[in-house]
Amino acid sequence: MFELKFSKSLKDRKIKRIFEKDIDPHDVLIDSLAQKKEEEIGITEKKFEVPLSKRILWFFLVFNLILILILFIKTFQLQVLNNKEYVAKADENKFIFSSIKAERGIIYDKDMNQLVFNEPNFDLVLNKKNLPEDQNEKIRVIKEVSEILGVDFNEIEKKIEEDQNQQILISENIDHQSLIVFETRIDELPGFRAQKSSTRFYKDAEIFSHLIGYTGRINKEEQEAAPDYYSISDYIGRDGLEKSYENILRVIPGKIQTERDALDNPISQKLISSSESGKSLVLWLDSDLQRKVTQELENTIKAIGAKNGAAVALDPKTGGVLSLVSIPSFDNNSFSKGADPEELKDLLQNPAEPLFNRVISGTYLIGSTIKPLIASAALEENLISPQKKINCEGKITIPNPWNPELPTIKKDWTIHGLTDLKKAIAESCNVYFYTIGGGYDDQNGLGVVKIKKYLDLFGWEAKTGIDLPGEVAGFVPDKDWKKRTLKEVWVDGDTYNLSIGQGFLKITPLEVATAFSAIANGGKLLQPQVLKEIIDGDKNMISKNEPKIIRDNFIDQNNLEIVREGMRWAVTGQNSPKASSVILNSLPVSAAAKTGTAELGNDHYNNWVTVFAPYDDPQIVLTIVLYDVEKLQAAALPVAKELLNWYFTK
8 A cells, every 4th residue: 555654854855865966946945845844733754544454344345245145135036036926016007907798698498588688787896006096186086986976975985995805896787877977087087997797687587586596796705716707796696597507607708908108098908818608598498388387376376375385397208397486486686686775675584485496495295195106115015916905984093002992093085995006096095005104904014114215216305406506305204313303202103194295294396296207207217407408609509408317217117107097097087986186187188197285284284286298198297386275175286277278288
């Protein structure tokens, strides 16, 4: 390091320079002045720059290395470890992605009559991150929106603050006038946009509501579970076919990418993917039959004062649902268009339970409807010859082992005389079925275990698997259930009751129709299906629902034919002067039927009928139940007659 030094004596320097003969006159003058200055301030020889110590140099070196290392690590973190995250954030600020909406799939009946329509509408949606950061500007924007919508400012502000979602639905189905105002002033309202949507309109809503169901606004969890399909303003299936086939009916939205500059102005747009409309459904449903069933059922319920009713018609060859009616019904448009909260509250709290689908979810005591199934079981077990006659004197007397003076008497509805199996079905003879169900005198009975076994084979204790939500399984009691639930032992009287469809047994109308379809078609228990085909927007078939066999050949064909003949006698009255369904003998086609009356107490009953026709080549199985009918009357049978007469002459 260079060091500047002053000599101890300027005089010595002068002498030296003189001897070296290298001094100039002006140097002498300068030296003199310097000497004088030295004497004035007392400067002696010293260093003006001191070299840094090695310790300090090492400190600065280590500090710089640490700083460089920190910068390198942070750079590595930003550029490598968190690269995707920050690139995404950059793109999020640079690009806006918007959805291209398409149409939800349509629903048609078997004749391609359209039952569901899409009605266009617009919703006001807010992207919270695009709201102005300045609080005053933010308030101004929200106030303008509230004025356009005619909604209280505090209500909108509260919704924005409380909703944790980035995308918020501010208002749905905005009116045309408000839409025009928003479109003209949208640049002044950052964060807000009018998003095109559509709502469902259901034709003849109350006639088809339990079958078709309805849609409702999607919730946060559902939207986050499938963000590629839904936005926060979308509708999703909530009940019926709309729910069962949501994945088929729903839209696959397209995407548009809009690039923005630093001032949030659009630079360019790019189509990322095209939208795809939902697929459409073609049903087995006969919509004219559905209307007729609804009309006749409503009129009869009103006329006789029953609480409610249900009816279902199946194609016994395919399992296709031709009609499904539950009374009372409801207007499913109320949910799609956003009904008044009070209106929805009244609907949900209605004691008549109009939302309840009684065909698939209602379980009822069935009465004598069970008898063809008990007859099938007895024949299959070789318990009785179909020609053997039992003397039906109007009652059976069951001895009481604890008190002989107090026997149990099980009565019939009339005296039938000597009765074989076919006549027993045709006249609905209780004594005959008490005997083959529980046993009496020298005739052995099936017993509860075998009765339950065959009822299970006919599907009376399992869901049918119909393609509608909310189905429940029927219930067949047994010894273990009674002991476990009621803390009581099973007695013979319980078996007798079960043999004629009384007691604790409860079955859905759909399970009844499905079981009788197996009798009609010769032994195939088919899964009921509402959907027939899936088609595209050009009505080209994509897939078809083939018949689905639940169980086959579980009852011998010959035994089923005997049971079928007994049901036919119920209509014709052959060898059965007290046949239960002779009013159906005037139909334009041959039919077979079985009625049922289940006691509810206080002279109130469930009234049933199940019919299949034509007898030789069944095309329809119709089951009707009227619940809580006052007094003993054949209420369901006249409804069946009117419907089938119309069906085969229309």
